[in-house]
Amino acid sequence: xxxxxxxxxxxxxxxxxxxxxxxxxxxxxxxxxxxxxxxxxxxxxxxxxxxxxxxxxxxxxxxxxxxxxxxxxxxxxxxxxxxxxxxxxxxxxxxxxxxx
Amino acid sequence: xxxxxxxxxxxxxxxxxxxxxxxxxxxxxxxxxxxxxxxxxxxxxxxxxxxxxxxxxxxxxxxxxxxxxxxxxxxxxxxxxxxxxxxxxxxxxxxxxxxxxxxxxxxxxxxxxxxxxxxxxxxxxxxxxxxxxxxxxxxxxxxxxxxxxxxxxxxxxxxxxxxxxxxxxxxxxxxxxxxxxxxxxxxxxxxxxxxxxx
Numbered sequence: 001x002x003x004x005x006x007x008x009x010x011x012x013x014x015x016x017x018x019x020x021x022x023x024x025x026x027x028x029x030x031x032x033x034x035x036x037x038x039x040x041x042x043x044x045x046x047x048x049x050x051x052x053x054x055x056x057x058x059x060x061x062x063x064x065x066x067x068x069x070x071x072x073x074x075x076x077x078x079x080x081x082x083x084x085x086x087x088x089x090x091x092x093x094x095x096x097x098x099x100x
Numbered sequence: 101x102x103x104x105x106x107x108x109x110x111x112x113x114x115x116x117x118x119x120x121x122x123x124x125x126x127x128x129x130x131x132x133x134x135x136x137x138x139x140x141x142x143x144x145x146x147x148x149x150x151x152x153x154x155x156x157x158x159x160x161x162x163x164x165x166x167x168x169x170x171x172x173x174x175x176x177x178x179x180x181x182x183x184x185x186x187x188x189x190x191x192x193x194x195x196x197x198x199x200x201x202x203x204x205x206x207x208x209x210x211x212x213x214x215x216x217x218x219x220x221x222x223x224x225x226x227x228x229x230x231x232x233x234x235x236x237x238x239x240x241x242x243x244x245x246x247x248x249x250x251x252x253x254x255x256x257x258x259x260x261x262x263x264x265x266x267x268x269x270x271x272x273x274x275x276x277x278x279x280x281x282x283x284x285x286x287x288x289x290x291x292x293x294x295x296x297x298x
Contacts, residue, residue: 003110010117017121020137020144021128029140037170040147043114044154050110059159063150063166070143070171077178 006046013039030074037067111155118152133188139177146170160249179279 016039020032041063048056125145129138146169153162218225235248235256245251253261 006110006114010114013121017124017144020141021124023137026136029137033140033143036144037147040151043151047111047114047151047155050114056154056159059154059163062163066166066171067147070174073171073175074178077175077182 002046002049006043006050009039009043009046013043030071033074034067034071037063037070041067115152115155118148118155122148122152133190135181135186135188136178138188139174139181142177143170143174146173160247160253176275176279183279 013036016032016036020029020036023029023032041060044063045057045060048054048060122145125141125148129141129145132138132141146165150162150166150170153159153165218227222228235252239245239248239251243251243255245255
C-alpha cells in the first residue's frame with residue numbers, strides 16, 4: 001500500500017521535473033519547484049512509514065514550512081510580467097507595486 | 101529464485117529513482133542558459149538531495165540542506181542574478197577542453213577515492229570505532245539528549261558550534277551588504293524570456 005503510494009509520488013515528482021525542465025515561463029518553473037517541494041514532503045512522510053518509523057513525519061512537517069517560506073521569498077522578487085505574444089492577463093492591484 | 105525480484109526493498113528503489121532524478125537535474129542545469137531556470141533547478145536539486153539524506157538516516161544534514169540549499173541560497177542567487185544578467189554568456193570554444201579536462205580529472209580522482217572508503221555501516225570504520233563509539237556510549241549518561249548528533253554539536257563541541265555560528269553570521273552580513281538591503285523587497289520586473297526571442 002505504502003509502496004504503491006510512494007511509486008505514485010515518484011511519478012508525480014518526475015512530471016514536476018519535466019515541467020521544470022521545459023517550462024517556458026518563469027511562473028511555470030516557480031510552480032514546478034513549489035510542487036516538487038510538496039512532493040518531497042510527501043515522499044519523506046511515506047518513507048517513514050515504509051521503513052516502519054513514522055517519526056519522520058515531524059521532519060516532513062518542517063520541510064513543508066521551509067518550502068512555503070522559500071516559495072514566498074522567491075515570489076517576492078518578481079512582479080510577474082506576461083511574455084510578449086501571449087494574451088495579457090489582467091493584473092491585480094498588488095503586482096504593479098514594484099514597477100519602475 | 102523466483103522471488104528474487106521481490107527481495108529488492110522499496111527503499112532501494114526510492115533511492116535509485118532519487119539518484120536518477122538528481123542526475124537528470126544536474127544535466128539539465130549544465131545545459132540550460134536561462135539563469136532563472138538554473139536557480140530553480142538548483143532548489144529542486146537541494147530538495148532531492150535532502151530527501152536522499154533522509155533515506156540515509158542523516159536527518160540533520162537533510163534539514164540543513166533543505167533550509168540552506170532550497171531556501172536561503174535560492175533567494176541569494178536570485179538576488180545576485182537580478183544584479184547581473186539573466187542569461188549566461190556563450191562559452192568561448194577554445195576554453196571548453198581545459199574546463200572539461202579539469203572536471204573529468206577531479207571526478208576521476210573523487211571516484212578513485214571512494215575505493216578506499218569503508219563499507220556503508222561498517223562497525224570497524226574509523227568514524228564508528230574510536231571517538232564515535234565513545235560518543236554513543238557516553239551520551240546517555242553525560243547529556244540527557246536522545247539524539248547523539250545534537251549532543252555532539254551543541255554540547256561536546258559547543259564552542260566550535262558557537263564559532264561556526266559567528267562565521268555564518270558574518271558571512272550573512274557581508275552578503276546583505278553586497279546585495280543591498282533594498283534588494284529583498286525589490287519586486288523588480290524580470291522575466292526569463294528575452295525580448296529578441298519572442
